Amino acid sequence: MIIGTRVQCGLSTSVDGVVLREWRDVLDSDRSAEVVGLIDAAVAEDRVSPVSDHVRLRLRPDAPAAPESSRHLLVRDDDGRLAGYAHLEPGAEGSPAVAELVVHPELRRRGFGAELVAGLVELAPGPDALRVWSHGGHPGAARLAERHGFRQVRALWRMRREFDEPLPEASLPEGVRLRPFVVGRDEAAVVEVNNRAFSWHPEQGGWDVADVRAREAESWFDPAGFLLAVREDPDGGERLLGYHWTKVHAGEEPIGEVYVLGVDPDAQGGGLGKALTLAGLRHLRAAGLPAVMLYVESDNEPAIAVYRRLGFRHWDTDVQYARSSEQ
Incomplete structure (x- = not known):
């Protein structure tokens, strides 16, 4: 579905042959399926996803409402x-827009990456207000940047730990117990702790309940692996102090992930x-899992x-690039 006058469609001849470069506010189911297929092809080739879970969520028909100036290219x-896809999302007030992009493995080194970057630069709020992620630090992305x-x-960094070595012991603080997340009951408490724990973080610090519920709809979601640390109140209630949301990546090599680990600042230390x-x-x-x-x-x-100290080692690196003087 094309929305209003903010959608831009145009032709460019900067690549081999005529290219359609198309900006959309919302992707219909057919285009969304095309993009997911492109991403899956890149994962099969590179062994790393070219886009974050955040972008994949934006591709779902029931995704939470995107920010006003979020775009698909x-x-x-x-x-x-x-041949290529890019997602552009505005930053918080005063922050640069953030983009992620991918080119089909069979069509690389033909100028499509340059076409995507040119489109992102044109639509960004200004020449110094754009950042672009390269997941896995792909050498082609470094050359393009x-x-x-x-x-x-x-x-x-992505860090990895094998499970063939024993895990150390650790005890919960006195009066604290673990229980699994309960769908429909715990979302608001998790959001409150999350936003306090990650108030400094550019992506994680501004969640709302819709963000949690969107992830509950993902195929990997398992409430049994969403562990909440709670302290019981004298009146019979409980207070959430922290949580460990785990995730399992399916594929040729299923692997676990420390998806989000959040501890309320008042409970740290x-x-x-x-x-x-x-x-x-x-x-x-x-x-x-191995x-x-x-x-x-x-x-x-x-x-x-x-x-x-827990046995993790550096595995690979996601790199963010910018055309500004920011550090």
Whole structure:
């Protein structure tokens, strides 16, 4: 469905043959399926997803309402085949827009990546107000970034731990117990703790209940692997102190993930984070998975040190590029 005058469709001859470059506010089911197919082809070729879970959620027909200026860019070759896709989402007030893009593996090194970048630059709020992710630090993305004047401003590590080594022990603080997430009851409490724990984080810190419910609809969601640390109140209620939301990636090599680990700032410093981490790891190991991974900012040295002590090692890196003077 094309929405209003904000949709742009145009022709470009900067690639081999005539190319249709098409901006859309909303993707209909056919176009969404095309994009998902393109992404899946890239995953099969590169062994890493070219877009985040956040973008995949935007491709679902029942996705939460996107920000007003969120856009989808589709680029086709002269046979009408979908050659590339980019997603552009505005940042918070005063922050740059953030984009993710992918080119079909069979159509790389033919200029479609450059076409996507050119479209993103045109629609961004300004020449210095755009950041672009490269998941897995693909060398083709590095070449494209250099060619268009982008430089690395952020790196997100993926760390991995095999389950063939024993897990250390850790105890919950006194008076705290673990229980699984209950769909329809715990969303608001999780959002409150999440936004307090990640108030500093550009992607994680502004969730609402719709964000949680959207992930509940994903095929990987399992409430049994969504562990909540609660303290019972004298009146019989309970207070959520933190949570460990685990995830299982299906595929040729199923692997677990520390999806989100959040601890309320008022409950930090007493060992709850470590106990929650290990509880989630034990849950994933009990599911028969061979290994687990997590994401961490490359400059978060205290967190990296903690994860190394738990047996995690650097696996690969997602890189964010920008055409600005920001660090």
